[in-house]
Amino acid sequence: MYEFTYHRASGLRQATNLLTKFEDAKPIAGGQSLLPMMKFRLASPSNLVDLNKIEGLNGIELTSRALIIGAMARHAEVHTSPLVQQGIPALAALAGLIGDPAVRHRGTIGGSLANNDPTADYPAAALALGATIVTTKRKIAADEFFAGLFETVLEPDELITKVSFPLAKRAAYQKFRNPASRYAIVGVFVAKRPSEVRVAVTGAGSSGAFRLTAFEEALKSRFHPKSLEGLTVPAEGLASDIHASAEYRAHLIGVMARRAVAAANG
Amino acid sequence: MPAVSMTVNGKPVRGDVESRTLLVQFLRETLRLTGTHVGCDTSQCGACVVHVDGVAVKSCSMLAVQADGAEVLTIEGVATGDTLHPMQEAFRQNHGLQCGYCTPGMIMTALDIVRRKGHELDDHTIREELEGNLCRCTGYHNIVKSIAAGARAMASGDPARQAAE
Ligand SMILES: Cc1cc2nc3c(=O)[nH]c(=O)nc-3n(C[C@H](O)[C@H](O)[C@H](O)COP(=O)(O)OP(=O)(O)OC[C@H]3O[C@@H](n4cnc5c(N)ncnc54)[C@H](O)[C@@H]3O)c2cc1C
Ligand code: FES
Ligand code: FES
DSSP, X not given: XXXXXXXXXXXXXXXXHHXXXXXXXXXXXXXXXXXXXXXXXXXXXXXXXXXXXXXXXXXXXXXXXXXXXETTOBHXXXXXXXXXXXXXXXXXXXXXXXXXXXXXXXXXXXXXXXXXXXXXXXXXXXXXXXXXXXXXXXXXXXXXXXXXXXXXXOOTTOOEEEEEEEOOSEEEEEEEEOTTTOSEEEEEEEEEOSSOEEEEEXXXXXXXXXXXXXXXHHHHHOXXXXXXXXXXXXXXXXOOOSSOOHHHHHHHHHHXXXXXXXXHHO | OOEEEEEETTEEEEEEOOTTOBHHHIIIIISOOTTSOOSOSSXXXXXXXXXXXXXXXXXXXXXXGGGTTOEEEOGGGSSBTTBOOHHHHHHHHXXXXXXXXXXXXXXXXXXXXXXXXXXXXXXXXXXHHGGGOOOSSSOSHHHHHHHHHHHHHHHHTOHHHHHHO
């Protein structure tokens, strides 16, 4: 790894001040994406601002309308939290599918959303559930948050503090894992909300997670796997790599979406 | 250079590190605790798993400065004197290792599985839980057997007999 200077922030204000002060500074949360990227020299910040010692960033709260998860909540905490299991069980299950136990002990929801890996799981949940990402500067709807491969609308000195997920009537996530990396080759999150149905896909998009409006329309009148029969997804524009061709991914989206709707209907 | 202090295997330690020093480097190179291995250095293989404040983490994916003030447990800290920990004994009895490169990480992961899932572990659970630990020798079969036996032996507190069963 290149040399850098480490700063331990004790509060949000100090963290954002440090990020403003040093031009090429980056926050570090769980480090499970950032440290490997720095080793591969895909990232080379000269200053790291550690968020791990800031208090109050990992709380989980359930209200009558929403589940609110602190940015520093680890994947393992989200997976085992009784509040998440009660409020949005599909989200608890999703967190348990991320990586492996050691990765889940360190990795955080804020880090995952800020990283916006095109094969990560949380972006699909945020889009399908219509989450709001709360930062040190503003509130951002998930639909506005993601901005292409590993890109979001976050400014360099802006930190995610929490994520608010409106409670869904029904929701489920189905992930077709890459057996080696454990990331999604295709993951589909479906949510039936009081006013709409949302379907979000991760793993397949060549510019990150996306919503599948044709499927959403089809599920609107009847939230049942049968409503998706005969619907296909064009392979054009989907990711194609050594793990799966775009055609295969297109096919998997249909399969995973039908399974997800079936699972949501339990 | 940042100074760090932490507790490793029950003993307080201090050291000066660079910001970029990984926890695994601090353990191996500064403290000379070379039981913790580096297989991939990119968070894939689990050879470097240690416990930090009671939970399993990949020590190649954490900075030494981030462990400041923490309680760290490595493979060197699990035995009692010359008596192997029941999980170590189970690996020995069940042929759970060949070259042994992955073994420290396997055992630290196994102890974390027992902490979270208890002493009665079925094969499927163990295999799922070993997602992040690679072994190039054994084909995993005897590792799974060892962990199941070690978990049971930990419940009974009689390492040799239980692990041998
Ligand atoms: C072996 C392995 C397998 C994995 N498998 C999966 C998988 O199956 N699915 C999946 O989704 N992910 C997977 N991951 C990634 C994992 O989920 C990471 O934890 C996650 O992507 C990043 O979270 P982090 O807390 O570790 O962030 P870090 O690595 O610390 O940071 C990632 C990025 O986010 C920024 N950042 C962090 N926190 C904030 C914040 N609060 N506000 C603003 N910016 C912030 C950082 O500056 C950095 O750019 C895997 C990782 C590994 C090593
Ligand atoms: S060396 Fe840490 S996971 Fe391989
Ligand atoms: S025993 Fe050789 S790598 Fe596992």
